Amino acid sequence: MASVQPKPDRRMGPVGSDTWNAMLDGAEAVLRDEGHAALTSRRIAERIGVKQRLVYYYFATMDDLITELFRRLSERELERFRAARRSDRPLREIWDICIHTTDARLISEFIALANRIEELSAEVVHFIEESRRIQVDALEAALKRAPAANHASAAALAIVATSVALTLTREQKIGVDSGHDDVMALIEAFLARAEPS
Amino acid sequence: MASVQPKPDRRMGPVGSDTWNAMLDGAEAVLRDEGHAALTSRRIAERIGVKQRLVYYYFATMDDLITELFRRLSERELERFRAARRSDRPLREIWDICIHTTDARLISEFIALANRIEELSAEVVHFIEESRRIQVDALEAALKRAPAANHASAAALAIVATSVALTLTREQKIGVDSGHDDVMALIEAFLARAEPS
DNA sequence: GTCTATACACCGATAGAC
């Protein structure tokens, strides 16, 4: 699961060090605020106050840096999902992460980047499969306790929930909200049945 | 709805001409095959066999070209939706467009680009609102004829359907398919109730 | 670990001839 280190014939900095993390912090901020077009080694260096050359001491290529950034981000998100799964209202807490914690802009940038970067695509696949596994697990447990809650399978419900959450956050960010209330009410009604509070 | 023409102090080519369309064809092919990073005036020119300078005769800026490309594409898609709406199985035909016609890669590239290009963002908003209007309209008519089909509103169903279609096509393209059968069965069951064949 | 300096490619956009 950890990164695989060096491709280039070049001295490389330690993975996980403070500077390494600071660079990913800078990269994340740039991607969030300015988008993929501005995600360059120069801009990252400028952001954290070092020289551009140093970026290539810690990361073999820009694609590696981007992949590493997604990995760090997705591991944090998976940890949130796992914690929510262990709580006493797992469905509500997982939904809360999907609809509130998720940054629609960041996700859309990564999805587009994954079209081009194969390593990143593999990381995205891993994240989708693992997060779905957690969600299906939580849903199956809930449906067992409240069997009349729905006719759909846990797997189907997980896909519907994540899809809808992504659409709502994305549309909200660009200023579309028609039908959002209705679909939120639908989700709320399901949660009330499947996980009575 | 038509494009608004010139910003620059420069001679410009006719909107809608053969060369103009050929350039958008080239741009679409580049975006589909290589992604937004490769979508440059030089690459487009190379693709259709003209010189780079000519791209700036037909389009004021690259951002304009990209926006115009999305506009052309979305108008075609809306026309498909309208035709499906007029058919005798509107729900099934609209769903068929969502799940088959849509190019997941192209859409993700445009969404990422819209984060940066304001004109494009406005076009995306327009497309979402108009396509949703058509879908809600079709769903309302169907639910009127088969009231017991579902407890959810037409607006909620439209969002769920488009969200799920986008997720399925995107995941399929990167090689994830867990739960897809289940959710397709769910959609099929709904269609069987709301639009019996 | 961090720096200066730099090679080299490519980009958007324009001037102006034919």
Next chain:
DNA sequence: GTCTATCGGTGTATAGAC
């Protein structure tokens, strides 16, 4: 309508000193 030629800028990535 289409071209040649070019400017100014920015990108990735490397060599090698301190």
